[in-house]
Amino acid sequence: MTALLQLREVGRNFGGLRALSNVSLEVQQGEILGLIGPNGAGKTTLVNVVTGVHAASSGTIHFDGGEITRLKPFQAARRGIARTFQIVQPFPEMTVIENVAAAALFAGAARGIAQARADAFEHLRFVELGAIADRPARSLTLAMRKRLELAKGLAMKPRLLLLDEVNAGLNPAEIDLALGLIRRIAASGVTILIIEHLMKVVLNLCTRIAVLHHGELIKVGSADDVVNDAAVVEAYLGKRYAAQGART
């Protein structure tokens, strides 16, 4: 079975800085792939390159059988790739439901604004934000904004959802809620690539883990493989112990 997303020797330079070099990665349909690595490893850059925010300096990217290396962000969105932002990016003056309706209208299957709003409401109910649909987005707390991001991503009816640090800044209860939501999303058939720092989340959620360090992919494999890998431990010195603690 061909992978849903295939990166082949993808590189991205910013001037002299090699943010990504020679990254070859496959994301299989239906899996939840965790993308981890120290700060500055290139995780967000990878997501940016896949979604077209930055053009790949080298290599190719294929999605669902077609090449998407040179696509612009809105084209990638329409092909079925959705992403959330590390620093949430809502439309602040628009209401919560308008935010999600936008996603449904422009990338999702909605025909017309009225249907987009109806779809949006369903997605808001899914992330348990239905009660505040008419509030302006800027009035939301951080946890709610993260769920709004998630609802927007879902409204785009993606095949592949790229989550960028969706748990940053949340307290443990909020994280558990988010985890539950992500599992339900995966169960509905969406393939997920999740960038995470919290090992607890990664180990509990992901079927496979990919490790980036200095823009290079140093390991891809199951949780056990990754946690015991010497190169990974070296890059991540403290995490091994946190991981051991989380798995018990």
Place this chain on the structure above:
Amino acid sequence: MLTLQILVNGLVLGGLYACIAAGFSLVWGVLNVINLLHGSFIVLGSYFALFAYQSIGLHPFLAILAAAPLFFALGAVVQATLVNRVITAPVLLTLTLTFGLDLMLNNAMLVAFTADYRKLTLDPPLGVLSLGPVTVPLDRLVAMGLALALTVMLFLVLSRSRVGRAIVAVRMDREAAALMGVDVHRIYAITFGIGALMAGAAGALLAIIFPISPIASTSYLGKAFVVCVLGGLGSVPGAMVGGLALGVVESFGALAFGPEHASTLSFGLLILMLVVRPTGLMGRKGYD
């Protein structure tokens, strides 16, 4: 030969342009405000020098010293009382505000001084300097020298003094500077004041070269724009490079297309730069 003369003309003009633009560029870079009053400040500076010369015989080169504190105060007050209120508002509001203020100042000058062009003629005149194939009017040369000196002084203030470093800090990162204990609003007022000061001083120097009238304010403003885009925002070396470049381009352009098309040429250059390389000839913000 001719090319050398044109080049020298261009450089002399360019030095003046650099001075016109340096303060404007600083305000734009630090406050993110396009001060549409800048052109009128320059004209006001010219009138200041004119009346100082005609009434008490104060030489324009010395009038700069008198104009400096006055214009600094004017700028600081305008910023603190008016511009500061919209400093966080969208670009559109600040532009419209300074446009409205400029209409008021310009109209006031028109009423006070009329639109008639006046000239400040030095008595006795300074004559010309001849170096081989090149002749330069001495008044322009000295004005250009002083303009460059002023610009260099600004550069030194920005790089050596405490206030200067604070200004650069605010330009780089407003929030970080505030966290470091910099009083950002005070810096805004000071920077705007410096911008006005540079404009007034430039105006005093320009008074002996170009005819003086409120109508001229838009053309000075236009030059300042082009220099900023050429040289990059908020950078004094950028203003110098941009000013000299513009002066030379206009000089050769006048030869090729005629002097009446000089401003069209410079505007065409502006659009070209904005489309091709919006960060200016110097590349990314040239932090000095």
Place this chain on the structure above:
Amino acid sequence: MTSRTRQIVIALAVAAVLAALPLWGSSYWMRLGTFMLMYGVLAMSWNFIGGMTGYPSFASAAFFGLGAYAGAIAQKHGVPIALAWLWAGLLAAAFASLMGAALLRLRGHYFAIASLVVAEVLRELANAATDLTGGGMGLNLPVPQLASVEAQARFFFYAMLALAALNFAAMLWVMHAKLGFGLRCIQQNEAAADMLGINTTAYKTAAFVLSAVFVGSAGAIYASWVHYIEPPDVFDVLYSVKPIVMVLLGGAGSVFGPLVGAAVFLALEELVWRNYLTIHSGVLGLLIVLLVLFLPKGLLSLSSRLGRRLGPSSS
């Protein structure tokens, strides 16, 4: 959509009142009315790119002047007047889509400056192309052969009214359509809009073209109306600034805001011109300053603040 129906009803009522103006108004009032409608077109058009999309365009003067000269030159070559007006609008639209390709990649101040400078460059070109445009000596237009001066005044009044009605209809349609929604998203957060599947380049260009087409025709109608134009007149930077002030006055992003702003602005301008001629630009400046400092969301926001409701919106 009841809000849209309500807006249409109000608009029809206003249009009916305006259409009746020639019956009871003197030629002075008709002249004012024509100007008001012209200002209305400028303001509504700016609203597409400035209010809805958030790109501070100062290009109105460029489109106005371009339309004026296009219409004038066409008429001089024997093109029937209404066709000349149509041609002017289309030319302005084509120009906008070309310019947009270069300009719309810029943001904020840079976009504002570039759009402002375009008018300056066009003015200089009009000045230089003496054979085509008459250069600095201006261009005379053939005067329409109509029964009387009053008939002429009525003709141009109704022409502007028709144009304003078209412009309003376009604005109303856009605000309730996918295009309007997309433009609002771009205005709020362009990067996020892009990621959501909005072709921001296409949408911005559409808004820019819409901001040009009616203004171009208005310029042509103006040229026919005054039958003498010269570059500093029709490319005057104030044709770029006044629409912005009008929209600020009335409230950006709302359906009636630009028209309200245009009407109020014209009234103020006329009062000032009649009473303070020498300082009228200074008073205009003062007006602008006060507006920006104290009423940045426009007059209509006052009424909504009084009514304790959220600001005007299309949905």
